[in-house]
Amino acid sequence: MQVITTISEAKRVLRALKREGKTIGLVPTMGYLHEGHASLIERAVAQNDVAVVSVFLNPTQFAEGEDLDAYPRDFEADCALCERLGATYVFHPEPSEMYHDAHAFVNIDYLSSTLEGAARPIHFRGVCTVVSKLFNIVQPDRAYFGQKDAQQLAIIRKMVDDLNFDVQVVGCPIVRESDGLAKSSRNTYLSAEDRKAATVLSRSVFRGQEVAHDGMPASELVGEMLHVLAEEPRANVEYVCVNDAIDMQPLDALDTEALVSMAVRIGSTRLIDNFVYQPAK
Amino acid sequence: MQVITTISEAKRVLRALKREGKTIGLVPTMGYLHEGHASLIERAVAQNDVAVVSVFLNPTQFAEGEDLDAYPRDFEADCALCERLGATYVFHPEPSEMYHDAHAFVNIDYLSSTLEGAARPIHFRGVCTVVSKLFNIVQPDRAYFGQKDAQQLAIIRKMVDDLNFDVQVVGCPIVRESDGLAKSSRNTYLSAEDRKAATVLSRSVFRGQEVAHDGMPASELVGEMLHVLAEEPRANVEYVCVNDAIDMQPLDALDTEALVSMAVRIGSTRLIDNFVYQPAK
Missing domain, CATH: 3.30.1300.10 (Pantoate-beta-alanine ligase, C-terminal domain)
Known part of the structure; x- marks a missing residue:
């Protein structure tokens, strides 16, 4: 397993594999991986020649005063898990690599104004933008998202459809602790x-x-x-x-x-x- | 030269060519082609194995009361020109094929609020969205835009950069009538x-x-x-x-x-x- 930190390196490596006819699965994450993520990674590994796990704590989906700074991180443990599960690459860019004086964004009407979107007004705009970027960088055949974030999954599906991304979105069931608590x-x-x-x-x-x-x-x-x-x-x-x-x-x-x-x-x-x-x- | 009217057919045909290692040039247009467009098409033909001209009068970049309905059309003449210049495909979808209950859009901050954006508030949102869709459908190596729409060109360059599209944006000089009037x-x-x-x-x-x-x-x-x-x-x-x-x-x-x-x-x-x-x- 190899860690890639720059967009240019990710494109270079993944385009070469694509030209060889390899299929690519992408699991977009914000890190601090748990069994919920593991279930996505396992599926990506099983269904594709190449499995890419992105570990990127995306600042644009957090509003002022939300828990961006407090959000837990453990990149070493994340890499160990990805390695153990057979992922091919971990893509782990710095925020400055992903957003360099950035002004373009992707958004979606009405699906994003209810539920989580009502509570977190800029959240889904940040999600749509970073996922669009990851799709363009990785060009995956399949991308894996958890049913835990159900509205996010519905929004990504709609975005892929509306903007004609060439990606199959795979939703995966919620993974729970033995006492029922959804993994998070x-x-x-x-x-x-x-x-x-x-x-x-x-x-x-x-x-x-x-x-x-x-x-x-x-x-x-x-x-x-x-x-x-x-x-x-x-x-x-x-x-x-x-x-x-x-x-x-x-x-x-x-x-x-x-x-x-x-x-x-x-x-x-x-x-x-x-x-x-x-x-x- | 072949006319393609559906997204699925465009993807099928163009992905097959891509797998063969062919390079693809895209010239996005709204039709009623003139010598300005011709200069873009000529360059696309010269620099790529496959040249795709999209002819799509994009409703989302026109506001209520603008000239969408009056905008001139002559699809037969457009096809004849594309054929004569050696284009490989004309992509000519219906609006309902491109926007089926669509809610996702691509936009860009501050570059789009001055000049043409000040006069036409939703214009560049429509442009960014349709160009993103065309990029995802065609997956061109290069895309050609005229310097006549200079702000549009700057915005597309920024969008490609910010969203990490794998497309080289080629700007082409203004073509003028013999008395100086810019072709339009x-x-x-x-x-x-x-x-x-x-x-x-x-x-x-x-x-x-x-x-x-x-x-x-x-x-x-x-x-x-x-x-x-x-x-x-x-x-x-x-x-x-x-x-x-x-x-x-x-x-x-x-x-x-x-x-x-x-x-x-x-x-x-x-x-x-x-x-x-x-x-x-």
Whole structure:
């Protein structure tokens, strides 16, 4: 496994492999890799001749006052994991390499104004821009994203479609701790007490999955899930929402593929979780 | 020469050629081709194994009330010209093929808020988006743009740089009628009287080129050029400006590479012209 830190070197190496007819899989990450990332990397390794893991803590998707500076990092451990899983390259540029007096950006209407986009107004513009850059640098055949960031996945799919990127977007299921907590780099912020309290998100998600049925009013489903969240005094609910899984518009009832998602603060840590409801018909 | 109308067919044909190691040149146009376009196509044919001319009247770069509906079209003549010049493909999609419930877009800060961007607020967002799409569909090695649309050329260069597109942007000089008028599809809007009056733009540009010298105050240069424009009663000046040729910021004096540009209405037709001043040092 080789670490590449410059865009020109990444292009040189990857174009040569492309000319040889090799397929390339890309796993875009912000580092501090956990088993969720590992599941993406494993798939990229299995499905492509070359697997590239980008480790780049992208400043443009964090607003002023968000946790960019506090975000956990452990590049050595990230490299060890990538090596162990059989990744071919880790692409690890400095922010100055990626954004040198940059003014162009990629954005998307209406899918990005709800849910996470409502809470974090510049977030998805930063995500779309950095993913576009990574697509242009790596030119992957396939790119792997976790279902944990469900809205991000929907937005990337729409961006690829709208801008005609030649990339197959592969969504991968949420990976959970044994007690249900969705794996996240941000779990490291949790105190021992908060860590215990944080299981309330997945318990609420599981309860939602259990009771959801075709035609169920969204308000009833949200009510059931809020009921579980209310049992945990440390939980501060930001939203529990039911949206169309493709276009992210709010749904009144479970009559189409639906993203059921939540953001909850446990102490000062903001966590997200979700499930996708698939109608039986 | 072959006409392609769908994105999937363009990708299929062009990826096959790419795999064979062929180089691809792209000339993005809105059709109604004139000698200015011809000069771009000739260069694309000369410098690449495959030359693709896109003929697409892009609706997203026209605002409400602009001349989208009136914009001249002659697809048969366009094809004949492309054939004669040795182009390999004409890519001619319907608007519905290019924008199917589209929400993603590409934009650029501050370079696009001055000059043409000030007069046409959504214009460059439309240009950046459609050019990004064409780059992703065609995957050209080189793309050809005219210096006539100087700000567009600067913006495309910056976009390619910022988003790491694997495309070499080639700028080509303005092509003029024998009396100096810059070639433009919009010249067809001019009445016989207006056509004569329209030479005042190039006369002003030539006067500017004549008097420009290192360190000259921008206001003095603009004054000289406005003086020429004032001689034509049919001319309604929108702007004559001196800007940094790279970042499009206004310049006080000719102390760096400068774009000296104008927009002038002749009757109801809006025309543009420009020259680039290169300091001697």
